[in-house]
Amino acid sequence: MAGxxxxxxxxxxxxxxxxxxPETPSVRTIELVVPGWAGHQAGQHLDIRLTADDGYVAERSxxxxxxxxxxxxxxxxxxxxxxxSPYLTEELRVGDEIxxxxxxxxxxxxxxxxxxxxxxxxxxxxxxxxxxSMLRHRARIGSTAPVRLLYSARSLPDVIYQxxxxxxxxGAEVIYTLTRQQPEGWAGHSGRVDAALLGAVAWPAERLPxxxxxxxxxxxxxxxxxxxxxxYPAERVKTERYGGAGAG
Amino acid sequence: MTQTSYGPDDGTLDGNAIGGLLRELFGTEMTxxxxxxxxxxxxxxxxxxLVYLDAPGAVMRCRACAAVLAVIxxxxxxxxxxxxxxAALDYPPPSS
Amino acid sequence: MxxxxxxxxxxxxxxxxxxxxxxxxQYVTTDFPVLSAGPTPRTPLESWTFSIRQAGETAKSWSWxxxxxxxxxxxxxxxxxxxxxxxxxxxxxxxxxxxxxxQVQHQARYVRAxxxxxxxxxxxxxxxxxxxxxxxxxxxxxxxxxxxxxxxxLLVPHLYFWKSAKWVRGLELLxxxxxxxxxxxxxxxxxxxxxxxxxxxx
Numbered sequence: 406m407a408g409x410x411x412x413x414x415x416x417x418x419x420x421x422x423x424x425x426x427p428e429t430p431s432v433r434t435i436e437l438v439v440p441g442w443a444g445h446q447a448g449q450h451l452d453i454r455l456t457a458d459d460g461y462v463a464e465r466s467x468x469x470x471x472x473x474x475x476x477x478x479x480x481x482x483x484x485x486x487x488x489x490s491p492y493l494t495e496e497l498r499v500g501d502e503i504x505x506x507x508x509x510x511x512x513x514x515x516x517x518x519x520x521x522x523x524x525x526x527x528x529x530x531x532x533x534x535x536x537x538s539m540l541r542h543r544a545r546i547g548s549t550a551p552v553r554l555l556y557s558a559r560s561l562p563d564v565i566y567q568x569x570x571x572x573x574x575x576g577a578e579v580i581y582t583l584t585r586q587q588p589e590g591w592a593g594h595s596g597r598v599d600a601a602l603l604g605a606v607a608w609p610a611e612r613l614p615x616x617x618x619x620x621x622x623x624x625x626x627x628x629x630x631x632x633x634x635x636x637y638p639a640e641r642v643k644t645e646r647y648g649g650a651g652a653g
Numbered sequence: 654m655t656q657t658s659y660g661p662d663d664g665t666l667d668g669n670a671i672g673g674l675l676r677e678l679f680g681t682e683m684t685x686x687x688x689x690x691x692x693x694x695x696x697x698x699x700x701x702x703l704v705y706l707d708a709p710g711a712v713m714r715c716r717a718c719a720a721v722l723a724v725i726x727x728x729x730x731x732x733x734x735x736x737x738x739x740a741a742l743d744y745p746p747p748s749s
Numbered sequence: 750m751x752x753x754x755x756x757x758x759x760x761x762x763x764x765x766x767x768x769x770x771x772x773x774x775q776y777v778t779t780d781f782p783v784l785s786a787g788p789t790p791r792t793p794l795e796s797w798t799f800s801i802r803q804a805g806e807t808a809k810s811w812s813w814x815x816x817x818x819x820x821x822x823x824x825x826x827x828x829x830x831x832x833x834x835x836x837x838x839x840x841x842x843x844x845x846x847x848x849x850x851x852q853v854q855h856q857a858r859y860v861r862a863x864x865x866x867x868x869x870x871x872x873x874x875x876x877x878x879x880x881x882x883x884x885x886x887x888x889x890x891x892x893x894x895x896x897x898x899x900x901x902x903l904l905v906p907h908l909y910f911w912k913s914a915k916w917v918r919g920l921e922l923l924x925x926x927x928x929x930x931x932x933x934x935x936x937x938x939x940x941x942x943x944x945x946x947x948x949x950x951x
Contacts, residue, residue, distance in 0.1 A: 415676045419752060452673040455754040461776050461833070462751065463759060466670055486780075488760040496756040504751055509672040511682040512700035623663045644701065646670075649663035656796045657865050660788030708786040709831050709911055709931050719788055721867075726935040728948050733935035 417454060420505045422497060423476070428565045431483040432531065433494045434470060437505070439477050445469055445508035447515050447542040448535045448617070451479065454504040455489060465489045468534040468619075468645075469508060472541035480565060482531035513617065513645045515539045517548040522615050523608040526554040527598065527628050529620025530563070532647060536619065537566050544574035553578045555606050557598050557624070560586035580606050598624070600631040610636030615643070622646040659719060664707065668699040671711050674725060675699070678732055679744065686744030692720035694740070714738075766837065770827055772942035775835040782834055783896045786930070790865035790916050791895055799884065799901065800919035801853050802863075808853045808922070813900065816884065819844045824883055826906035828913070829942040831931075842887025843904055846877045849884065850920070857922035861929055862903055862914040870914045870929035871938070872905065877920075881907055884917065909940040909947070 424436040450468045471478040483494040497503070513535065515524065526536040533556055543552055554573070558564045560583055570579045582594035582602060594602055608614035616637055618628045625646045632642050668684050675683035684700040695717035702722060703714040710726035715738070722738040736742060763777040771777055800810040811819075824841045861871045876882065885904040886893050893899035898915025905912045911931050932938050937946035945951060 414680070415673060417751070450669070450672070454751060455757045455759075456751040457757050457759045458753050459776070461759040463757075466673065492754070492757050501755055502752060503754055506673055506677075509676060510669055510684055510700075511672075512684040512698055513669055621663065622665050622667075623661070626661060644667065646665070646667045648666050648670075657790045657792040659790050659866065662785070662789050664783070664785070665788070703788070705786050707782065707784050707832075709784075709936060710786075710934055712786040714787060721787075724934045726931075726948075728935065735934055 415506050415509070417504045417506045419502045420477070422499050422501045422503070425497065425499060428480060429563055431494065431563075432480060432565050433483075434478055434480045435493060435497065436471075437477045437479070437503075439505065442477060445473055445477070446511075447473055447517070447539040448513045449508040449510045449538075450535070451477070451505050451507035452509060453479075453489065453493075454506075455492060456504070463489050466509070468538070470534045470537050472538055472545050474545065475541070480531065480534045480537070482565075513619070513643055515542070515615075515617065517543050517546050517550060520548060520550045523551040523553070523612050525607050525614050525616040525632075526552065527603075527616065527618045527620075527632075528554065528556045529598070529624035529628070530558060531565065532618075532620025532624070532645070533565055534619075535645065536617070537569070539617075540570075540573050540577055543577060548575065551576075551608070553580065553606065553608065555580050555582070555598065555603070557582050557584060557620070559584055561588050561591075598628050598631070600634055603628070603631050603635055607632065607635060607637075613641075615641050617643045617645075619645045620647060622648055666704040666706060668702040668704055668713065670704050670706060671713065671725070672700075674711060674727070678725065678734060681745055683744055686742055688722060688739050688743075689741040690715040690718060690720055690722060691738050691740040693718040696741075760834065763837070770837060771835055772829050773945045774833060774947075775829055775942065776833055778834045778836055780834075781836060781839075781897065782830070782832075784830065784832065784910075785896070785915075786868065787866045789895050792865055792900070792916075794900060797900060798918065799849070801849065801922060802919060803853070803855055803857070803922040808855070809849075810919075811849075816844060816886070816901070819848055821887075822883070824885070824904065824906075826904070828906050828910050831909040831911055831936065831940070831942075831947050835942075839906075840889055841883065841885040841904055843883030843885035845880060846882045846884060846903075846920075847880060850874075850878060853922070855922045857924060859923040859926045860920045861923060861927055862917050863919055863921060864914050865916040865918055868914055868916070868930050870903070870912045871923075871927055871932055872908070872912055873926070873939075874922075876908065877905065881905065907941075909937075909942050911936065912940055 420437040470480040689696045705712040713723040726733040794813040883904040886901040
């Protein structure tokens with residue numbers, strides 16, 4: 406249980422919104438001040454609970470975008486048919502309060518302690534959020550673990566954290582594939598992540614890498630199966646699924 | 654007998670999504686707990702189970718055979734937790 | 750009590766609704782949320798059947814074609830999900846369970862619906878006869894889609910919607926009541942939305 410703090414009771418608490426920042430036209434980062442926050446690990450998430458004035462309640466989970474030691478930040482993508490994500494991306498403003506509980510999760514986490522194991526991060530859309538926490542954590546602690554992020558986005562304007570990912574620090578590599586629209590003269594990858602693309606960019610299985618895959622459920626199923634077909638043992642492919650398009 | 658096929662469904666979540674609910678009920682981190690399916694014997698971490706939350710309760714199913722592993726129904730101050738589909742569930746005891 | 754989240758109103762909420770049509774604790778939505786406790790089954794229509802079982806035997810079975818040849822009705826109903834959404838004026842194409850149960854000799858007092866994927870729901874016979882329950886295969890003028898229970902689901906709109914079992918494949922006739930899937934896990938055995946019978950003991 407390396408890196409885990411002693412778990413307190415998991416209770417709902419009120420967090421204040423200290424900053425909101427657009428990342429793309431449909432994605433926003435929200436910074437929170439959480440009284441008594443005991444810290445988190447890279448890759449963990451939070452539960453959020455919203456209550457309407459007539460008593461209606463909705464709960465969702467969101468990955469933490471900030472590194473351990475930084476103020477808690479979430480990055481939320483607006484989903485067309487969602488009921489919580491449109492509120493978080495459009496209505497919520499600085500000074501508002503929301504209920505949260507967390508940090509949550511011990512499976513989809515990376516503590517950076519193992520410098521020898523190459524790490525492959527594969528993100529579909531807003532599945533990049535926990536990886537941003539991991540990359541920032543890696544830079545903050547000066548980890549030399551080889552880390553490569555393969556990030557699948559619809560188009561360049563849909564890439565979240567674009568400026569930051571241009572300089573991830575410490576030699577981490579970021580590789581994009583754009584599935585729907587590529588800018589003129591695009592020299593990067595195009596199309597969906599498949600075994601062929603993974604074969605070209607993933608660490609070879611012989612190096613005993615550890616893989617993390619996060620994004621919409623259909624994306625995670627395809628990528629994790631492809632990694633296994635490339636020789637990654639299933640237990641070395643950690644997965645986190647965000648569901649479909651209407652769940653937020 | 655019948656030619657019914659199942660899924661895959663884009664909306665299906667995994668055990669990470671009930672990490673908060675399970676920690677509330679068990680008092681410890683449960684997504685890394687190891688669960689064995691009573692139906693097919695497949696063993697995996699809770700984080701890897703199929704999870705359905707758009708339902709009257711949280712339903713956890715085996716990733717290998719889709720049998721129900723656990724059902725959790727939350728009701729204000731109490732919760733009904735049924736683990737009948739698990740032959741074993743190994744998890745670290747809550748730290749006090 | 751949780752603090753109110755300023756400006757949060759929840760799912761696409763219907764406005765100006767007659768409150769007399771909304772059971773206690775329910776919120777009216779214009780969506781049709783998809784609820785599911787397991788993977789969506791897909792059964793080819795040529796191998797699909799609907800059966801009535803009794804004492805472990807199949808008393809009567811219909812093919813998809815035979816079900817479609819039975820007299821059907823257009824049903825308009827308000828539906829109430831125990832997860833607190835209510836949807837008004839839903840329109841269905843459906844065969845009355847009176848038509849199906851009328852073809853079997855029995856003395857049952859209860860039924861339990863069984864479904865692809867293993868889901869079950871129990872109902873008193875009195876609640877699935879007398880023009881109050883249907884086998885529905887059409888929704889809003891089109892075939893019922895798999896995510897909403899197609900090719901066919903039960904429609905028992907006077908009870909919470911978990912009783913309207915999706916992907917239903919038949920009814921088991923029972924002399925004594927036996928709980929279904931959610932009823933085993935603490936939900937109310939009967940589930941009347943107007944008496945807010947959500948959980949066992951309500």
